[in-house]
Amino acid sequence: xxxxxxxxxxxxxxxxxxxxxxxxxxxxxxxxxxxxxxxxxxxxxxxxxxxxxxxxxxxxxxxxxxxxxxxxxxxxxxxxxxxxxxxxxxxxxxxxxxxxxxxxxxxxxxxxxxxxxxxxxxxxxxxxxxxxxxxxxxxxxxxxxxxxxxxxxxxxxxxxxxxxxxxxxxxxxxxxxxxxxxxxxxxxxxxxxxxxxxxxxxxxxxxxxxxxxxxxxxxxxxxxxxxxxxxxxxxxxxxxxxxxxxxxxxxxxxxxxxxxxxxxxxxxxxxxxxxxxxxxxxxxxxxxxxxxxxxxxxxxxxxxxxxxxxxxxxxxxxxxxxxx
Amino acid sequence: xxxxxxxxxxxxxxxxxxxxxxxxxxxxxxxxxxxxxxxxxxxxxxxxxxxxxxxxxxxxxxxxxxxxxxxxxxxxxxxxxxxxxxxxxxxxxxxxxxxxxxxxxxxxxxxxxxxxxxxxxxxxxxxxxxxxxxxxxxxxxxxxxxxxxxxxxxxxxxxxxxxxxxxxxxxxxxxxxxxxxxxxxxxxxxxxxxxxxxxxxxxxxxxxxxxxxxxxxxxxxxxxxxxxxxxxxxxxxxxxxxxxxxxxxxxxxxxxxxxxxxxxxxxxxxxxxxxxxxxxxxxxxxxxxxxxxxxxxxxxxxxxxxxxxxxxxxxxxxxxxx
Numbered sequence: 323x324x325x326x327x328x329x330x331x332x333x334x335x336x337x338x339x340x341x342x343x344x345x346x347x348x349x350x351x352x353x354x355x356x357x358x359x360x361x362x363x364x365x366x367x368x369x370x371x372x373x374x375x376x377x378x379x380x381x382x383x384x385x386x387x388x389x390x391x392x393x394x395x396x397x398x399x400x401x402x403x404x405x406x407x408x409x410x411x412x413x414x415x416x417x418x419x420x421x422x423x424x425x426x427x428x429x430x431x432x433x434x435x436x437x438x439x440x441x442x443x444x445x446x447x448x449x450x451x452x453x454x455x456x457x458x459x460x461x462x463x464x465x466x467x468x469x470x471x472x473x474x475x476x477x478x479x480x481x482x483x484x485x486x487x488x489x490x491x492x493x494x495x496x497x498x499x500x501x502x503x504x505x506x507x508x509x510x511x512x513x514x515x516x517x518x519x520x521x522x523x524x525x526x527x528x529x530x531x532x533x534x535x536x537x538x539x540x541x542x543x544x545x546x547x548x549x550x551x552x553x554x555x556x557x558x559x560x561x562x563x564x565x566x567x568x569x570x571x572x573x574x575x576x577x578x579x580x581x582x583x584x585x586x587x588x589x590x591x592x593x594x595x596x597x598x599x600x601x602x603x604x605x606x607x608x609x610x611x612x613x614x615x616x617x618x619x620x621x622x623x624x625x626x627x628x629x630x631x632x633x634x635x636x637x638x639x640x641x642x643x644x645x646x
Numbered sequence: 647x648x649x650x651x652x653x654x655x656x657x658x659x660x661x662x663x664x665x666x667x668x669x670x671x672x673x674x675x676x677x678x679x680x681x682x683x684x685x686x687x688x689x690x691x692x693x694x695x696x697x698x699x700x701x702x703x704x705x706x707x708x709x710x711x712x713x714x715x716x717x718x719x720x721x722x723x724x725x726x727x728x729x730x731x732x733x734x735x736x737x738x739x740x741x742x743x744x745x746x747x748x749x750x751x752x753x754x755x756x757x758x759x760x761x762x763x764x765x766x767x768x769x770x771x772x773x774x775x776x777x778x779x780x781x782x783x784x785x786x787x788x789x790x791x792x793x794x795x796x797x798x799x800x801x802x803x804x805x806x807x808x809x810x811x812x813x814x815x816x817x818x819x820x821x822x823x824x825x826x827x828x829x830x831x832x833x834x835x836x837x838x839x840x841x842x843x844x845x846x847x848x849x850x851x852x853x854x855x856x857x858x859x860x861x862x863x864x865x866x867x868x869x870x871x872x873x874x875x876x877x878x879x880x881x882x883x884x885x886x887x888x889x890x891x892x893x894x895x896x897x898x899x900x901x902x903x904x905x906x907x908x909x910x911x912x913x914x915x916x917x918x919x920x921x922x923x924x925x926x927x928x929x930x931x932x933x934x935x936x937x938x939x940x941x942x943x944x945x946x947x948x949x950x951x952x953x954x955x956x957x958x959x960x961x962x963x964x965x966x967x968x
Binding site for chain 1: 710739740741745751752758766768770774775778799800804807810963964
């Protein structure tokens, strides 16, 4: 095991995949945003100069360029940079990429990856802070990957580029510099398999992306109170590992669903509905959601902070549920 | 091409156009009988563009089509029975009967699909061209689109990338004068419209889309250029749709005189006259061909109508590829 950053792991996954499969190309190079990790992507350009494209600001055209290329035998990675920019390509994502396989009776395949950064990033404001995964999840035909650790992003990336479906890899801006252990040997993580990041018996904290890291901090604090929280990392929303959710909630009887998408029709709302339908009889208390309140993200640091999901918010909610 | 036109070539072009006309007539009947779900947009009148274009292509070249796309499928070599079946939602149709008129896909003939998104074909064909270039296959991609797309932003995004990266794609605009029920000139600034291609240094020109040989010549040059790695071309073909936006459109917004003028330039009649004049076929030969094609098409429609519809158990299949 070596300890590397999330950004490095993502780049490693990309480079190893491009090494293995010559049909993979990268269109767009803001995969790691504009922060201190940005230069890491240059290694991909250096290694594969003929397969890395710096595109114009044309998100809709780019998305469908990638879709057309994928339909015609290539495996492109289309990078939107900031997830908010994927909204410019919404028609292409949901009404071309997502439907092509089904609409063609299984004849057309769209084997490609979309990369983007999501979430509160510090001053992103209302137009650079979206977490599009819930909106995307509302559309069939697209796979959605929301990793939380360096190990997961590398393994999931390598699986995503092998998938024959359009797959969105949505990374949290604030995870890029977070370090973690990554296996040295070659590996990949199958899409649709969740992960228990910390076992526990008293309450299930179900999370994805950066919320997993926040939930782990909360679990540490709760452990000091003698409360053992189980952290369920969804890792992918589509396909979704329903079993891992149901098994955990059946064991603990209590669930907090933590996610940075907006509360209305968000990831936490969907997971809560699944628990209500499939594990209702195991519940000892109501399900609690901790998600982004239904307000646009302000650029003001103080106001933005109010929207952030913190370990403190999770700890408070967990204590309330256990006392109820 | 006129000077060098030989008998087999002329017959192929003529037959493909007649097949499309006959096919669309059957589709009209099917729709009127309530057999086709949604809307159907007929290609009658525009045959020369699709046939002239596809005649320049190899089987593995790509086309991406639009909502008025039955003609492109036929010209690229799809089977008419399966096309009928798809349009009326039958299980043996190209897309298992779930796609319908606007979502017919036939990758075997390089057809990435008819498409219900205005301008959808433009970036898809550009992407297919990128794939061909990356894989070094020498394939080209054709984007068929209507005049309405001249005002879609994604056209400009795609033209830019195609020019920037010298992609082997030919943009084929079929200007039938109307975007749905609106005259194109009423809603479009920047004339001539070829300037849209020229703005990106893409060779751009306008041609008679009612003459299959004119189309063939223009597209041939563009395809050759693309295959040589010299990049995209932007071609506008002036043409006319006889049947309105979709079946049922009474076309009250059209002037009767305008219709007569265009019908006098009918691409099939034009080709027929030329073939007789050049002694490539007699009037009687053509009449025979027409009759044979008509009976083949009618028989195919009959077969398609007897095909089964998909079962409800089919619904969730193919949401994700294995």
